[in-house]
Amino acid sequence: MTTVLTPASPLTAADRCDRCGAQAYLRVVLLSGGELLFCAHHGRKFEPELKKIAAEIQDETERLTSAPSSTASDEER
Numbered sequence: 001m002t003t004v005l006t007p008a009s010p011l012t013a014a015d016r017c018d019r020c021g022a023q024a025y026l027r028v029v030l031l032s033g034g035e036l037l038f039c040a041h042h043g044r045k046f047e048p049e050l051k052k053i054a055a056e057i058q059d060e061t062e063r064l065t066s067a068p069s070s071t072a073s074d075e076e077r
Contacts, residue, residue, distance in 0.1 A: 027058040
């Protein structure tokens, strides 16, 4: 049997870490079903164990270091 995973939707500010309640930047889809959400800190802390039980890990921690996109047009500058 082949399992097809649907693409996960992007994490939002409303998605909270299951460990501490901070904004979540990682979604871990479990082999057994269900999912866990983690902030970057707890995602790194539990990464070795999570890799053993994860079907998929959606990591959006790059959003923490990427520059925000500008909303001003060239004419407004």
